[in-house]
Amino acid sequence: MKAIILIVGVLIFSAAIGLLLAFPIMWCWNYTLPVLFGIKTITWGQAWCLNFLASSFIKSSSSLINSKS
Numbered sequence: 001m002k003a004i005i006l007i008v009g010v011l012i013f014s015a016a017i018g019l020l021l022a023f024p025i026m027w028c029w030n031y032t033l034p035v036l037f038g039i040k041t042i043t044w045g046q047a048w049c050l051n052f053l054a055s056s057f058i059k060s061s062s063s064l065i066n067s068k069s
Helices: 002-037 044-057 061-068
Strands: none
Touching: 002 044
16 A cells, blocks of 8 residues: 555656646747747646657666666
């Protein structure tokens, strides 16, 4: 039972951190890209998805260095 509670807690914590990181992405996108390129503004949900996609496709080099040693 404790393992299930821990897993649910980690998932909720990860989602909350992802949501918090989505707001700066949304603000930067909405501040610069519509003015420069005429692109539509995005919502926080779209920024959250963009954050997830970027973190899925782009891995940090420090994790690759640590896994080789």
